Amino acid sequence: MSLEDSVRLIVEELLKGMEKEKIQSSNNKLPLANSSIIDECEITDLAEIDLQRYLQVPNPVNKELYEEMKLSTPARIGVWRSGPRPLTDTLLRFRADHAVAQDSVLGEVPEEFPAKYNMVSIQTLCKSKDEYLTRPDLGRKLDEENLEILRKGCLKGAMVQIIVSDGLSSKAVEANIPNLLPALTQGLEGMGVKLGIPIFVRNGRVAVMDTIGEELKPEVAVILIGERPGLGTAESMSAYMGYNPRLGMVESERTVISNIHKGGTPAAEAGAHLASLIKKILDARASGVNLE
Amino acid sequence: MAKEMTLVSVGIDVGTTTTQLVISQLTLVNVMPGSQVPKVEITHKSISYMGKVHFTPFEDRRHVDGTALRKIVAKEYEKAGVKPEQIDTGAIIITGETAKKENASEIIHSLADYAGDFVVATAGPDLESMIAGKGSGAEALSKRLHACIANIDIGGGTTNIAYFDRGKCIGTACINVGGRLFEVDPISHRLTYVSSPAQKIMNYCNPNNNQISNGNDLVLIKNCLNSMVECVERVIFQEPLLPQDNYLVMTNLLPDVKIDGVVFSGGVAKYIYLPGIKEWWIHGDVGPLLAEAFQESRINKSLPVHEGAETIHATVLGAGAHTVNVSGSTITVSEHTLPIRNVPAVYPELDMTGKFSWLKDAENYTDSLYRTVALIVPTLPNTDFQTILSLAETLACELPLIKGEPKVIIAQQDIAKVLGQTLQRLLPASPLVCLDGIELAFGDFLDIAKPLPYQDAVPVIVKTLIFAR
Structure with a gap:
């Protein structure tokens, strides 16, 4: 028997064995498949599970310590494994959270949202989300038509101009503005600050503040903008503040407060904090590193 | 920066x-x-x-x-x-x-x-117990080991016990057992003074009041000290107290939990960690003998004993370095309202409509001794602006009825700034101090210092403890 023949023989033997196994295992699988159809109605939404309280390690040696560690961080620690791979629900939850983040970037703030908060609504040069993501420069500019809306609808030379923009998370705007805006307005008005008409900018970048500043000449502009979402939260918002906002202002002239969301600084408290920070900027006539 | x-x-x-x-x-x-x-x-x-x-x-x-x-x-x-x-x-x-x-x-x-x-x-013995445990390093140790550690601070007059479970004080006890309850003459080694709790134990150990002859003092003292340490054992191991223990146990608010180790502090602790001193009379008291009795005790023999960072200095270090807390940084403080001292914490009750009311508890502190009271805002279901607004409206109705200025409000969640600004709008004439980030309990008193430079946060000292009630 040549070497080639003996190899062929071995392969044939193996194939036969595998065939047999296949038939056996598919016989075994049948009842399993049925039961999973029945269970389907009772499947819980993975995204509903509070990951920090979800203990996946079976029979932990020190459950209390494990719980404490899980609660100390939103990171996905102690998720157990199946062989060298993550468990199915770990993987699915990861993908679900990733999907939430993507939805938040690509989603739109509802049409009626700006009017509900008495905001003047405008749009940057970006006509679509794709263009917004690929052309950051256009997210900072306004065309003549939108500038005209500003001239007609807004006050010129206000002490503080509030701007709200979807930025990279439409969800952040929807989640935080209803609590942040009234707190910010109340705080500023309580300190005797005169506010302009707030503006909503669709597809905006932070520096759209400069373009608006050039047009309306407020003393201070503050832009409340959705942050790039992560797997932890898709609802985080930042506030960038600039004294004397104008074209050509440098990034170091902006003061920023980030991480405004339920798990960070709560929106209402952030609004109150921003009010006193803006008052400080008005008093010092400077923002960003010049304020320190 | x-x-x-x-x-x-x-x-x-x-x-x-x-x-x-x-x-x-x-x-x-x-x-x-x-x-x-x-x-x-x-x-x-x-x-x-x-x-x-x-x-x-x-x-x-x-x-x-x-x-x-x-x-x-x-x-x-x-x-x-x-x-x-x-x-x-x-x-x-x-x-x-x-x-x-x-x-x-x-x-x-x-x-x-x-x-x-x-x-x-x-x-107050409970505060002392906790402060000693912080100063000795038992608190930090329990945090580091993720364990429940008992600090036993044995001083001249009392033994103060505090349990720390993963960095949190969960109970204290104070027992009249100390190194200076008996005083001796360093030359003759005879008893010169017996304090009142020690006398009671002596009466128990020596009921017939036998004539104390030369040399018998030591035996009698040792018997008394053993009986005292046994009382400490019963407290720690949650065993029923005997009649004579009632002379010694001043407060006992220790929970029935398994402890993972002990730390000894206080003046006597030195001799527990470094035993074998011959001249037990050198301080004119029975400290070293008490240490010997603790050494022989079940506490030392059956529980892991850790050495703390401090022994005799534990309480003073705790008092100096561990009493101050810092509030949150987003708070509302009207000008020239701080510092204020001895402000009692006032807790609300829920009325029929589900609103909080502080009026009833505030009536307990109308004494002129208190300049003002601190209204505690319990944890709210959410921190939405609307929730805070309706809370502020309730407060604005009640604050003018509660005596004292400035008006002090302590929130359990991070809402002090927005709540404060809302109140300033509703009650523009009232000086206001609205803080958060401070853990408080029923029956606490607060001292609030002036705001820190550069930041809005204020140092706060919280006195007395929840389990003292």
């Missing part, structure tokens, strides 16, 4: 046997990155001056000598090179048997006024 702030803190411990003073520097830093809402924490505690261990001066068995005590403090300040005006915060704690002297309260308050602008006078 990381701007560091330092507070100079003094701790003074007026104990049964000794009086000590330490001066520490607390470093406070905004621990958040520049782009986030600040959060000030105490990042570092260092001892800048450790005073001598003085004997506590007494006029007689029932009175502390206030003049001599003040002299000790003045001398230590001079040696440390600080003036009372330079002290930012701290605590004077009067402990053990000394707290029972007739003029204790008067002396300690006048001393607190002298010692610095914001030094608090405190007493």
Whole structure:
């Protein structure tokens, strides 16, 4: 028997064995498949599970310590494994959270949202989300038509101009503005600050503040903008503040407060904090590193 | 920019046997990155001056000598090179048997006024137990080991026990067992003084009051001390107390939990960790003998014993460096309202409509002793603006009916700034202090210091404890 023949023989033997196994295992699988159809109605939404309280390690040696560690961080620690791979629900939850983040970037703030908060609504040069993501420069500019809306609808030379923009998370705007805006307005008005008409900018970048500043000449502009979402939260918002906002202002002239969301600084408290920070900027006539 | 702030803190411990003073520097830093809402924490505690261990001066068995005590403090300040005006915060704690002297309260308050602008006078066995456990390092150890550690602080007059479960104090006890309940003559080794709790135990151990002949003293003392340590054992191991224990156990609020280890502190602890001293009479008391009795006890033999960072200095270090908390950084404080002292925490009850009302609890503190009260806002279901607005409206109705100024409000969640601004709009004429980030419990009293430089946060000292009630 040549070497080639003996190899062929071995392969044939193996194939036969595998065939047999296949038939056996598919016989075994049948009842399993049925039961999973029945269970389907009772499947819980993975995204509903509070990951920090979800203990996946079976029979932990020190459950209390494990719980404490899980609660100390939103990171996905102690998720157990199946062989060298993550468990199915770990993987699915990861993908679900990733999907939430993507939805938040690509989603739109509802049409009626700006009017509900008495905001003047405008749009940057970006006509679509794709263009917004690929052309950051256009997210900072306004065309003549939108500038005209500003001239007609807004006050010129206000002490503080509030701007709200979807930025990279439409969800952040929807989640935080209803609590942040009234707190910010109340705080500023309580300190005797005169506010302009707030503006909503669709597809905006932070520096759209400069373009608006050039047009309306407020003393201070503050832009409340959705942050790039992560797997932890898709609802985080930042506030960038600039004294004397104008074209050509440098990034170091902006003061920023980030991480405004339920798990960070709560929106209402952030609004109150921003009010006193803006008052400080008005008093010092400077923002960003010049304020320190 | 990381701007560091330092507070100079003094701790003074007026104990049964000794009086000590330490001066520490607390470093406070905004621990958040520049782009986030600040959060000030105490990042570092260092001892800048450790005073001598003085004997506590007494006029007689029932009175502390206030003049001599003040002299000790003045001398230590001079040696440390600080003036009372330079002290930012701290605590004077009067402990053990000394707290029972007739003029204790008067002396300690006048001393607190002298010692610095914001030094608090405190007493109370439960607070002492907790402070000792913090100062000895038992609290930090329990956090590091993720375990439940008992700190046993054995002083001249009392043994103070505090349980720390993963960094949190969960219970305290105070037992009249100490090294100086019996005093002896260092030359003749005969008893010269027996304190009242010790006398009761002696009556129990020696019911026939046998004539104490030369040499019998030691045996009798040892019997008494063993009986005292057995009482401590029964408290720690949650065993039923015997009739004679009632003379000794002053407070016992220890929970029935399994403890993973013990730390000994206080003056007597030194002899537990370093046993074998021959001249047990050297201090004119029975401290070393008491240490021997603890050494032989089930506590030492059946539980893992850890060595703390401090023994005799535990309480004074705790008083100096571990009494101050820092509030959240987003708070509302009207100008010229701070500092204020001795503000009782007032808790609300829910009325028929589901709204909070503080009026009833506030009535407990209408005494002119209290300048104002602190209304505690319990945890709210959410921190939405609407929720805060309706809370502020309720407060605005009740605050004018509650006596005292400034109006003090302490929230359990991070809402002090928005709540404060809302209240300022509703009640523009009332001076207001609205804080968060402070853990409080029923029956607590607060001292609130002036805001820190660079930051809006304020140092706060919380006195008395939940399990004291």
